[in-house]
Amino acid sequence: MLAKLLPGIEEKLLYRLLSENYQAQAKWYALAILSMFFVAGTTAASAWIMKDIVQSLSPDEPAYKVYGVAMAVAAIFAVKGIAGYLQAVFLSIAGNRIIASQQIKMFDRLIQQGVSYFGSKSSSDTLVSLTQASQAARAVLDTVLLSFVRDLFTLIGLGFVMFTQQPVLSAVSIVTIPVALFGIKNLLKKVRDIVTREMVSLSAIIKVATETSMGIRVIKAFALEDHMAARMNQAVTRVEKMSNSIARLQAATMPMMDVLSGLAIAAILAMSATTIFGGRVVTSQGQLLSFLTALIMAYDPARRLASMRIGIETGLVGVKMMYDLLDHPITMLESENAKPLPEGPRQVAFRNVSFNYEGGNGETVLKSLDLEFAAGKSTALVGPSGSGKSTILNLTMRLYDPTDGQVEIDGMDIRDVTFASLRENMAFVGQDTFLFAGSVKHNIGLGRADATDDEIIAAAKAANAHDFISKLPEGYESDVGENGGNLSGGQRQRLSIARAILRDAPILLLDEATSALDAESEAEIQKALHDLSQGRTTILIAHRLSSVMRADQIIVVKDGEILEQGTPAELLKNENFFKRSYDLQYDM
Numbered sequence: 001m002l003a004k005l006l007p008g009i010e011e012k013l014l015y016r017l018l019s020e021n022y023q024a025q026a027k028w029y030a031l032a033i034l035s036m037f038f039v040a041g042t043t044a045a046s047a048w049i050m051k052d053i054v055q056s057l058s059p060d061e062p063a064y065k066v067y068g069v070a071m072a073v074a075a076i077f078a079v080k081g082i083a084g085y086l087q088a089v090f091l092s093i094a095g096n097r098i099i100a101s102q103q104i105k106m107f108d109r110l111i112q113q114g115v116s117y118f119g120s121k122s123s124s125d126t127l128v129s130l131t132q133a134s135q136a137a138r139a140v141l142d143t144v145l146l147s148f149v150r151d152l153f154t155l156i157g158l159g160f161v162m163f164t165q166q167p168v169l170s171a172v173s174i175v176t177i178p179v180a181l182f183g184i185k186n187l188l189k190k191v192r193d194i195v196t197r198e199m200v201s202l203s204a205i206i207k208v209a210t211e212t213s214m215g216i217r218v219i220k221a222f223a224l225e226d227h228m229a230a231r232m233n234q235a236v237t238r239v240e241k242m243s244n245s246i247a248r249l250q251a252a253t254m255p256m257m258d259v260l261s262g263l264a265i266a267a268i269l270a271m272s273a274t275t276i277f278g279g280r281v282v283t284s285q286g287q288l289l290s291f292l293t294a295l296i297m298a299y300d301p302a303r304r305l306a307s308m309r310i311g312i313e314t315g316l317v318g319v320k321m322m323y324d325l326l327d328h329p330i331t332m333l334e335s336e337n338a339k340p341l342p343e344g345p346r347q348v349a350f351r352n353v354s355f356n357y358e359g360g361n362g363e364t365v366l367k368s369l370d371l372e373f374a375a376g377k378s379t380a381l382v383g384p385s386g387s388g389k390s391t392i393l394n395l396t397m398r399l400y401d402p403t404d405g406q407v408e409i410d411g412m413d414i415r416d417v418t419f420a421s422l423r424e425n426m427a428f429v430g431q432d433t434f435l436f437a438g439s440v441k442h443n444i445g446l447g448r449a450d451a452t453d454d455e456i457i458a459a460a461k462a463a464n465a466h467d468f469i470s471k472l473p474e475g476y477e478s479d480v481g482e483n484g485g486n487l488s489g490g491q492r493q494r495l496s497i498a499r500a501i502l503r504d505a506p507i508l509l510l511d512e513a514t515s516a517l518d519a520e521s522e523a524e525i526q527k528a529l530h531d532l533s534q535g536r537t538t539i540l541i542a543h544r545l546s547s548v549m550r551a552d553q554i555i556v557v558k559d560g561e562i563l564e565q566g567t568p569a570e571l572l573k574n575e576n577f578f579k580r581s582y583d584l585q586y587d588m
């Protein structure tokens with residue numbers, strides 16, 4: 001119904017926002033609405049009582065009447081004050097709950113999304129949705145409620161006072177309403193467009209800020225300070241401009257309403273001296289004062305009601321962003337019939353797998369691959385940069401689904417396996433080691449939720465990390481800094497190896513797991529990883545061929561196809577890609 005009263009507004013969006021949230025916060029909204037009735041009632045009463053104040057001051061009236069009116073005035077304003085306070089508090093409680101619940105809902109949706117979703121959306125847009133959009137949802141609900149309940153009922157109350165006191169003059173003042181609405185309609189057209197552009201610019205500010213914080217080393221090394229400052233300046237200026245435009249549009253309703261009310265009051269005053277049907281329009285001073293007070297008091301709620309659509313339009317831009325995020329189809333769904341992996345040796349196989357990235361350059365990254373990673377054995381993937389090695393690991397972890405064919409573990413299509421079971425069975429160490437905010441212990445402990453302190457220390461020892469951790473100011477309790485910024489690349493890598501060791505999973509995936517280590521540490525960790533890989537199905541990617549030589553099997557991938565395959569010794573026997581790379585690296 002509301003949407004019908006507000007033609008032109010995105011009805012579905014508004015209806016959905018209202019139906020989902022009013023129900024969830026019904027108690028608080030009911031209390032807020034109840035308080036609003038009191039605010040509306042007491043506002044009308046405070047105008048009505050003007051007549052009694054004037055009349056009670058006449059010398060003919062007895063003193064007790066003056067006391068009575070004085071007490072009534074005190075009571076009306078006390079109730080109005082309390083109701084106003086309660087209305088604001090209840091509305092805020094409901095509003096803040098809505099912000100919190102929408103943020104949680106959005107994050108739940110976000111975290112369920114597959115990796116491809118994050119590739120297609122910028123992190124700054126996501127941040128704007130999480131912060132601004134939920135605030136916008138609250139603002140729209142507040143506007144609708146305040147305007148439709150408090151302002152509308154206040155106006156009805158004041159209109160009642162006006163009509164009962166001065167029917168003819170009230171009829172005259174109503175003439176101004178269509179004029180005001182016509183003016184507002186013209187302002188509305190621009191609002192949505194400007195607010196949308198403001199949100200985009202806001203996202204640009206966040207993007208520059210995040211990039212500055214993440215890439216500060218590159219910025220300093222290449223003296224990009226001015227470049228970044230110019231980008232920030234541009235984004236900030238754009239938001240400033242948009243905000244000013246919105247403020248101008250919103251404020252434009254004020255002078256319009258001011259002029260209209262001034263004209264109405266002047267016309268009414270002039271008319272009060274007029275005679276209609278042989279009698280003066282105004283019969284008593286008290287009634288005229290009541291009427292004028294009601295008219296002046298009606299100004300604010302009328303202005304808010306008139307500009308309500310601007311407020312709603314502004315907020316709905318954010319609400320749309322919020323629903324875009326909430327409604328975005330989950331890009332990686334667990335199958336309805338998904339089951340945990342049964343006991344098994346954990347052989348991994350690619351059956352006729354083809355794959356290309358959505359939003360990639362359109363080229364097929366993996367071409368009808370048939371691969372077998374023997375259970376409990378280690379297989380090294382070798383090949384030129386961009387040949388598809390990391391993509392093979394991505395598909396093994398089911399970060400993406402094959403475009404064609406299937407990936408199997410012990411003969412079971414991994415699309416039929418629960419995510420929990422799939423992840424439980426795998427440990428991964430990548431070239432970009434990511435650490436989370438918190439202590440060293442916390443970061444290693446993420447490998448297995450129930451790990452004891454002793455197990456964490458044992459994993460750190462196995463990853464050759466215990467010595468450097470012990471030298472940190474607070475040992476295992478030391479903070480790693482944002483994305484491990486307090487640690488060196490090699491130290492971060494050792495922590496992520498410790499995390500994988502702790503996980504103790506039957507399938508081990510290593511993507512350049514030792515790339516950030518110096519030769520000495522690398523040799524030690526190679527040994528640790530080699531020990532770890534014993535009895536586990538291990539797939540490792542390494543550029544240094546020394547790491548590869550320990551593998552049971554080598555698969556050479558080029559342009560998404562298998563070029564060569566065999567044990568290291570077998571491959572070295574013939575003239576081939578692997579042999580040439582080997583000779584080049586060892587300068588033979």
Ligand SMILES: Nc1ncnc2c1ncn2[C@@H]1O[C@H](COP(=O)(O)OP(=O)(O)OP(=O)(O)O)[C@@H](O)[C@H]1O
Pocket residue numbers: 119357358359360361365383384385386387388389390391392
């Ligand atoms: N998220 C992605 N979106 C689109 N294209 C991608 C994505 N990740 C990789 N690619 C493309 O897929 C191809 C294979 O990349 P992949 O990372 O698997 O190669 P790689 O053999 O592991 O390379 P490197 O040895 O350099 O790490 C490349 O052409 C790359 O540009």
